[in-house]
Amino acid sequence: MTTPSSSAHHGAAHRATAPARDGDMSLVNIAARQRMLSQRLVLQTVLAAGGSTKHLEAARSALQLFRDSQQRLQSTPEHLDSAAAQTIRAVYTGPQGVGPMIDAFVQQADRTLELAERRSPRTEEALSTLVDSTDPVLEALNKATSAFDQITRARSDSMMRELSAIVASIQTVAREAKVVSFNAQVMAARAGQHGREFAVVANVLSGITHEIDGLSLQAVSLAGRSRAAA
Incomplete structure (x- = not known):
């Protein structure tokens, strides 16, 4: 039973x-x-x-x-x-x-x-x-x-190439955004009291570019590990 x-x-x-x-x-x-x-x-x-x-x-x-x-x-x-x-x-x-x-x-x-x-x-x-x-x-x-x-x-391999191209594009945008942020901070400093709000926007943009840098580095690291494991 x-x-x-x-x-x-x-x-x-x-x-x-x-x-x-x-x-x-x-x-x-x-x-x-x-x-x-x-x-x-x-x-x-x-x-x-x-x-x-x-x-x-x-x-x-x-x-x-x-x-x-x-x-x-x-x-x-x-x-x-x-x-x-x-x-x-x-x-x-x-x-x-x-x-x-x-x-x-x-x-x-x-x-x-x-x-x-x-x-x-x-x-x-x-x-x-x-x-x-x-x-x-x-x-x-x-x-x-x-x-x-x-x-x-x-x-x-094809996906890794696409990912690498996307990361490269993101890094290019981040570099351009850094230049814009730096120029905006300089202009805000020159404007003195009238540029305070502009300075806030420039600082936010600067923070965003740093985050983009971190994410792109993570993507590069992930792509490298995936290629090594393949």
């Missing part, structure tokens, strides 16, 4: 081991996860072929997750710029594309699980074919992961 405490423990364990949703992951992480999923799928299928209902269900779950993730990865070109989209299409559907290899792996896994579920005598042969495809499909998934990593790095 299942006790409330054991049910709670099982639920916590399930949450701890449940895979992250695709929406919570970057494309390069999803592509990298496909390699792990392919290995999990093969292992669970091997165990399912031995008659384990539990591992049959686990293999089905891994296969569905693999399919869903792969569909998202292959639909990525719809959301990329033309150069990046061309890179991903070439990886999957070009002359040396990995798409057919990955599709064949999925179909073989599905076929093997169907045979295992029916306890067919052809299960062992199908399983052997699936296991033999492990290394080739890993190479295919590695190639796809490299392509997504290349695109991610290119995007990051």
Whole structure:
């Protein structure tokens, strides 16, 4: 009999081991996860072929997750710029594309699980074919992961260049504002009593330029850390 405490423990364990949703992951992480999923799928299928209902269900779950993730990865070109989209299409559907290899792996896994579920005598042969495809499909998934990593790095570099340009523009404006502030303070001093209100405005402008300097330095530091972590 299942006790409330054991049910709670099982639920916590399930949450701890449940895979992250695709929406919570970057494309390069999803592509990298496909390699792990392919290995999990093969292992669970091997165990399912031995008659384990539990591992049959686990293999089905891994296969569905693999399919869903792969569909998202292959639909990525719809959301990329033309150069990046061309890179991903070439990886999957070009002359040396990995798409057919990955599709064949999925179909073989599905076929093997169907045979295992029916306890067919052809299960062992199908399983052997699936296991033999492990290394080739890993190479295919590695190639796809490299392509997504290349695109991610290119995007990051582009964003860093844009950020650097924005910071440079801000610093230019800040320098010009300092000159205006200094001139305004000089003119206010010359105006004496009549320039007091003008002096207040000049001082406020001077304070703003100092804040801009601080923010631009923070942006430069952030850009440097992001580039180093890439």
